[in-house]
Amino acid sequence: xxxxxxxxxxxxxxxxxxxxxxxxxxxxxxxxxxxxxxxxxxxxxxxxxxxxxxxxxxxxxxxxxxxxxxxxxxxxxxxxxxxxxxxxxxxxxxxxxxxxxxxxxxxxxxxxxxxxxxxxxxxxxxxxxxxxxxxxxxxx
Amino acid sequence: xxxxxxxxxxxxxxxxxxxxxxxxxxxxxxxxxxxxxxxxxxxxxxxxxxxxxxxxxxxxxxxxxxxxxxxxxxxxxxxxxxxxxxxxxxxxxxxxxxxxxxxxxxxxxxxxxxxxxxxxxxxxxxxxxxxxxxxxxxxxxxxxxxxxxxxxxxxxxxx
Numbered sequence: 001x002x003x004x005x006x007x008x009x010x011x012x013x014x015x016x017x018x019x020x021x022x023x024x025x026x027x028x029x030x031x032x033x034x035x036x037x038x039x040x041x042x043x044x045x046x047x048x049x050x051x052x053x054x055x056x057x058x059x060x061x062x063x064x065x066x067x068x069x070x071x072x073x074x075x076x077x078x079x080x081x082x083x084x085x086x087x088x089x090x091x092x093x094x095x096x097x098x099x100x101x102x103x104x105x106x107x108x109x110x111x112x113x114x115x116x117x118x119x120x121x122x123x124x125x126x127x128x129x130x131x132x133x134x135x136x137x138x139x140x
Numbered sequence: 141x142x143x144x145x146x147x148x149x150x151x152x153x154x155x156x157x158x159x160x161x162x163x164x165x166x167x168x169x170x171x172x173x174x175x176x177x178x179x180x181x182x183x184x185x186x187x188x189x190x191x192x193x194x195x196x197x198x199x200x201x202x203x204x205x206x207x208x209x210x211x212x213x214x215x216x217x218x219x220x221x222x223x224x225x226x227x228x229x230x231x232x233x234x235x236x237x238x239x240x241x242x243x244x245x246x247x248x249x250x251x252x253x254x255x256x257x258x259x260x261x262x263x264x265x266x267x268x269x270x271x272x273x274x275x276x277x278x279x280x281x282x283x284x285x286x287x288x289x290x291x292x293x294x295x296x297x298x299x
Contacts, residue, residue: 043291045145059145072145091243093148093283 015055018076018083025085025099025106026060029071032126036133038062045072061090067137069096087132089140096136099124108132113139143292144242147212148283151205155279158201165194199263202275206260209253209282212289219293229257236288243287252281 030040041061046054060071068090075084082101089096097110106124110132111117122128169190171179181187213232216239218224227235237250256278258270273281 041291043143043145045143045149056143070145072149088148088152091284091287092280093152095152 014076015049015052018073019055019057021083021101022058022073022085025101026058026071029060029062029129032129033060033062033133035126036064036130038064038133047073047076049076062133064133064137067140069133069136071099074098087136089136097132110135141292141298142212142215142295144212144286144289145291147208147289148286150208151279151282154201154205154208155275158198158275161201162194162197165190165197169194198275202256202273202278203260203263205275205278205282206256209286212286215295216289216293218296224296229261230254233257236285239288241288241290241293245288246284249281249285252277253285256281 026042030042033040039062041063043059043061044056045059046056048054057073059073062069062071070088070090070093071085072088073083073085078084078100082103084101085099085106086095087097087099088094097108100107100109107121108124108128109119109121111119112135168179169187170176172181172187172190181190210229210232213236214227217227217232217235220239233250233254255271256273258268259273262268262270
C-alpha cells in the first residue's frame, strides 16, 4: 500500500511526522492484535486538509470471530494535543474508542461495558489494547 | 484511487457535522426566543426561517450523505463495467446486488438502502412521498451496504 507519497507538491509541514507516528502505531497495534488472535488487514483512506494536497493515511482492520474493528486516523492535530485515531466497530462504523497522541505517547479513551458511563483514560500498550478489544468483541 | 474508508469516513463526518449543526441551531433558536443578548436573527430573516432551517436540517445532511454513497458506487460501477456514462440510482442499487468484492452483506441491506433512496428522492423532488429515514439509520444502512465494495478500486483519474 502506498501511504502519503503520491502527488506532485510537498505535504504540509507536520504530515510526514504524522505519517511516521501512524506507521509506528499501526505496526505496534498490528503485532499486539495478531498475538491476541485477531486477523489484520492494512488499507488506507485519503485526507483532504484545507489548503493542502490530498495524502493517504493507513487504516488497520482487525477481525476476530464476529467482531471487526477498524483503527482509523481522524486528525493530525486536535485542540490541546497531538493526533487522534478512533476505533470503529464494523460494519456500522460506530466509533467505540479513541486514541490520543500526547507528547509522543498514545492514550486510550474507552467506556467499558456494560453499565459504565465515564470513559477511562489509560496508556496504550499490549495489555490495555487487548483489554479494550476483548470488551469490544464481547459486546459486538 | 477511490478508497472504501474514505467513503465511510466522509459519511461518518456528515452525520457528526449534522449533530453539531443541529445543536448550534437549537441553541441559537433558544437565544432568539428568549431575546438573549447576542442572539439576534441575521438581517433580512425572521424567526420562521430559523424554525424552517431546523426542520430541514436533517434532510439537507441526509441528501449530502446519500451523494457520498452514490458517488462511490457510480465510481465502482464505471470501473467494473467500463461505462463512462450515468446510471439511475435505482438501477445502480439493483446492479450492486450482484457485487460482493468485500464482505457478504446482510439480506435486507438492499431494501434498507432503497428506502433511503426513495426518501432522499422525496426530499429533493417533493413528489412520491416516502417514509422518513433518520440520518442515524441512514448512516448504518449505507455502511452495511458498503461492505460489498473492495478496499479500493481504480478511479477515473487512474484509468
